[in-house]
Every structure is written in C-alpha cells, then in structure tokens.
Amino acid sequence: MDSNKVLNAEGLACPMPVVKAKKEMDNLKSGEVLEIRATDKGAASDIPAWTKSSGHELLEQDEENDILTFWIKKS
Amino acid sequence: MGIQAIQAKTLAKKVMNQENFFILDVRNEEQFKDWKVEGKNVEIMNKPYFELLDGVESIAEEIPTDKEVIVVCAKEGSSQFVADQLAEEIGGEFFYLEGGMKTWSEHLEPVKVGDLDGGGELYQFVRIGKGCLSYAVISDGEAAIVDPVRLTDAYTSFFEEKNVQLKHAIDTHLHADHVSGGRTLAEMFDAVYWLPSADATEVTFSYQPLEGETTINVGETNIDIQALYSPGHTIGSTSLIVDNKYLLTGDILFVDSIGRPDLAGKAEDWVGDLRDTLYNRYVDLDEQLIVLPAHFSKKEELDENGRVMAPLKELYARNHGLNIEEEETFRKTVTENLPPQPNSYETIRHTNMGATFPSEEEQTEMEIGPNRCAISS
Numbered sequence: 001m002d003s004n005k006v007l008n009a010e011g012l013a014c015p016m017p018v019v020k021a022k023k024e025m026d027n028l029k030s031g032e033v034l035e036i037r038a039t040d041k042g043a044a045s046d047i048p049a050w051t052k053s054s055g056h057e058l059l060e061q062d063e064e065n066d067i068l069t070f071w072i073k074k075s
Numbered sequence: 076m077g078i079q080a081i082q083a084k085t086l087a088k089k090v091m092n093q094e095n096f097f098i099l100d101v102r103n104e105e106q107f108k109d110w111k112v113e114g115k116n117v118e119i120m121n122k123p124y125f126e127l128l129d130g131v132e133s134i135a136e137e138i139p140t141d142k143e144v145i146v147v148c149a150k151e152g153s154s155q156f157v158a159d160q161l162a163e164e165i166g167g168e169f170f171y172l173e174g175g176m177k178t179w180s181e182h183l184e185p186v187k188v189g190d191l192d193g194g195g196e197l198y199q200f201v202r203i204g205k206g207c208l209s210y211a212v213i214s215d216g217e218a219a220i221v222d223p224v225r226l227t228d229a230y231t232s233f234f235e236e237k238n239v240q241l242k243h244a245i246d247t248h249l250h251a252d253h254v255s256g257g258r259t260l261a262e263m264f265d266a267v268y269w270l271p272s273a274d275a276t277e278v279t280f281s282y283q284p285l286e287g288e289t290t291i292n293v294g295e296t297n298i299d300i301q302a303l304y305s306p307g308h309t310i311g312s313t314s315l316i317v318d319n320k321y322l323l324t325g326d327i328l329f330v331d332s333i334g335r336p337d338l339a340g341k342a343e344d345w346v347g348d349l350r351d352t353l354y355n356r357y358v359d360l361d362e363q364l365i366v367l368p369a370h371f372s373k374k375e376e377l378d379e380n381g382r383v384m385a386p387l388k389e390l391y392a393r394n395h396g397l398n399i400e401e402e403e404t405f406r407k408t409v410t411e412n413l414p415p416q417p418n419s420y421e422t423i424r425h426t427n428m429g430a431t432f433p434s435e436e437e438q439t440e441m442e443i444g445p446n447r448c449a450i451s452s
Contacts (some may be wrong), residue, residue, distance in 0.1 A: 046103055
C-alpha cells in the first residue's frame, strides 16, 4: 500500500511508537497516509485505539515476521 | 515530589490489606475492560496514555490529592511517562507499577489458611492478578503442592523459608487458563507428579495417576490428602480432602460460582457429571469442610486476610450454582451464555499436555487476562 511517510518504530517500547506516530501525523496533511512499523506487541491494539480516538482512519494492519505494519490516513 | 516505582508485591499487599488508594490505568479501553487491578477499596480510572500525549490537564481535576495514586499500564513504559507528567502538572508524589500488568499477572502471595494435625500447616498462594489459587501442605519437613502455576520461584523460596522438601506435586485437572508448574516442580525436587488419568489421555509425559480414593501422605505425622473423583469441569477433575478439614475443589466449585464444563469442548457431555458432583458427591461430604477453590473471580471473594475460603455448608446456602433445583435450568445455566473462554485456552491445554513448548515470553502472553473458569465472572 502507498504511503506519504514511513515511520520505523521497530525495537521501541510503549509509549514511544505512539508518541512518534503522533509527531509524524502532525506534519502530514489531511488525506495523507502514514505507514508505521513496530515490533512492540502492545502496538497491535494501541495503534488502532489511538487512531480511533484521534479521529484518523486505519486503512490496513498487517503482521509479518513479528513486525506489525499499520497504514493510517490523516483526518 | 516526583515519581516512584511500586512493586507488584507491594501492590498485592495493599489490595489484600484492603487499603484505600487510586489507580490510573493508562492501557487502552479494550484491555481495561478485559481485566484490571481490583480491590475492595481501590478507586480506579481508565484513560489511555495516547490521549495524554499532549499533557494531563484534561484529567488533572479527577486525580485525588488525598490518597496514593498509582499509574498502571501493560508493561511499565507508558505508566512512567504519564506519572512523570502528573508529577509535573499537579506536583507531589506519583507511583507507577513496576513491570506493569504483565508482572501483576505473575505475582504470587502465600497466605496461611490454617494449622493441620501434628504441627502441619496449609497455605494458599494467591495469584491475585489472575485469580489463580494454589496450595501447599507442609508437615514434618515435607511438602505437597496442589495446582501450582508455572511461576515456580514463589514456591521454591517458600520451601526454603519453611525448610521443607517437596514430595508431591498434584494437579486436580488439566488446566486451560494457566500453564501448570506441577511437572517442573516435581522434576526440580524429584517429587511425584500426580494428574487424573482421565485428563491425561493425550499427555506426552509419565505421571502418577490421581484416582478417587487415593491417599497421599505428607510428613511423618501423616497429614493425609484423600482424592475424591469429582468430574464436570473436565472428565478427570478430582477434589482433595486435606486432614479431614479442607476440601480442595479445583475448578469444580468456587466460593461465588461453579466451574464451567466447556473448556475442553465437551459441555453437553460433561454437564451431567458436573451436576452429579455438585448435587450428589459433594452433598455426601461433611458440611463443615472448608472449601478451597483453584480460582476466584471477584475481589469480594477475598476475606480480610486476603484468603479465599468458605465452609461447604455456607456455600450450599448461598452459592447460586448449588441452588438450581431443576436439572434443565442447570443444564442451560452451565452451557449457554457463558463468558468468553480464557485467552489462548487451547494452546494452554496443549502446553499442559506436553504437546507444545512455548517460550517464557509466549507463556506470559498466553496467560494475560482473567482466568474465566467459572460459569459467570
């Protein structure tokens, strides 16, 4: 899936993946897509929950070789 | 002023002593709904950390200043982050749970249940974060352990402290909500590992069959543990009568509920056995026996010393699951509208059969969440 920006949060523990995702998101324009890669298991439910509470849209979520990838469209 | 770590052990003591404090749980809502720290005088609030990234002003007014505030998250990092912000915004001392809910789930606290004949003692190990209860019978330098969980350190340090040698490790049934520590402990101390044979048809290891009417002795004064076949949660479920005083019911009868027959996928087959155990086999026992279950699900089940126990007589008077007269109503109650199954219960069963070997980390992950072995939680 295409994205405007990729955030590599692999190896980072909570709360850093979400803290970084938020920072990146602040720099994107509405409608642009942020791709996030994380390895912290907590991200699997925290990134979708954060996306929902901040009003963005989770387009897709994937897990391969212990790497979680999310594509989020800015509201 | 600032932040301080609080250990699971300290938090467990606070809960068991029914202290009054405040918990700010910063995990996401779904995790919070699934499972949280509970205590009689605990005030708890959920606000996910990712809604506090810009600061804690939005919740500052809801944080009490007249009692201890402990911030809790899944592992630790986010609670530290939020506690820091609280200290900065509000001022004063804030605590965060070291190791988070992961460590909370694994903490075991031994409490004495009572004295046995000839100087023996019975202890209950409360795994407060998960609602698992296990037991140690000690007498004359010997010990037997019942339904131990995989966190064996708590038991080994207890054996050292009491200066006893483990002789018997007993599982009352094949567990579906947590990984058993029975086999590991038996191997460590060269003790006998007991498991009901009807639950062991698929296991890959050798064991001593725990059958009805087996008697296990602990120490020279002969504290006896009598086995009583009591199927229904599983087909092999066996209760233990210790020193003619205590009835260890496994997952068949709890203080506030009864066991569920569906965790091995056989609800319809086993509901009759469960009925027979609760409405016939147990009725024939001495009603003065003190029931000691393998689980609790509500904080109200803990007494003022943090123990979970009640006389059989009292349970026949007040436990709803023992007072369903109609067989058909009973069947429906225990097979329909059951709570969700424990997390990863099938993998846990296979692990306990010795058919799969998850890593420590995977086992921790598998066991996160409540035990859900009762028909209602």
